[in-house]
Amino acid sequence: MRRTDAAGRVFETVLGDITHERVDAVVNAANSGLLGGGGVDGAIHQAGGPEILAACRDLRATVLPDGLPTGDAVATTGGRLTARYVIHAVGPVFSRREDRTPLLVSAYERSLAVAGEVGATSIAFPAISAGVYGWPMEDAARVAIDTVLRSAGTVSGLQLARFVLFSPAALEAFDAAMTTRLS
Numbered sequence: 001m002r003r004t005d006a007a008g009r010v011f012e013t014v015l016g017d018i019t020h021e022r023v024d025a026v027v028n029a030a031n032s033g034l035l036g037g038g039g040v041d042g043a044i045h046q047a048g049g050p051e052i053l054a055a056c057r058d059l060r061a062t063v064l065p066d067g068l069p070t071g072d073a074v075a076t077t078g079g080r081l082t083a084r085y086v087i088h089a090v091g092p093v094f095s096r097r098e099d100r101t102p103l104l105v106s107a108y109e110r111s112l113a114v115a116g117e118v119g120a121t122s123i124a125f126p127a128i129s130a131g132v133y134g135w136p137m138e139d140a141a142r143v144a145i146d147t148v149l150r151s152a153g154t155v156s157g158l159q160l161a162r163f164v165l166f167s168p169a170a171l172e173a174f175d176a177a178m179t180t181r182l183s
Contacts (some may be wrong), residue, residue, distance in 0.1 A: 019047035024120035032067035048079035071106030092130030
């Protein structure tokens with residue numbers, strides 16, 4: 001699905017592999033340790049090569065000795081990816097006892113802020129927290145779409161925000177959220 005807002009910014013949802021995206025920055029659904037993991041995180045580290053891991057190790061050795069807090073984001077090189085940057089964002093683990101939605105919102109907002117800091121005009125997002133962190137897909141899609149559509153105007157020069165989903169069910173959820181939000 002592709003939509004354009006009043007400012008000419010394009011918002012898309014696509015089925016695909018985020019490591020193949022031709023954008024300025026891809027968002028990594030990272031863990032706080034920043035040293036790789038499973039899912040999107042593992043795929044980005046594998047496809048991007050050792051340069052990404054080296055940059056993450058440098059961050060851990062200097063400004064993030066305790067890791068990246070949940071809800072925050074930081075940029076590194078894109079390594080061997082087509083994207084110039086990887087924006088590592090730590091989403092929350094889903095909980096039925098505690099509303100962690102503000103942390104998920106923050107992960108998207110901070111990703112956009114970091115994109116602005118590095119001068120990215122195009123960005124690709126995964127479904128943060130919707131994989132092994134257990135966030136229900138429909139709610140993850142609603143939070144992602146609402147946050148990015150609301151916050152995109154705060155990023156100077158942003159022209160494209162794309163959600164790259166890993167399954168037809170995820171794509172369907174994000175398409176439904178975008179249709180609801182833009183109708």
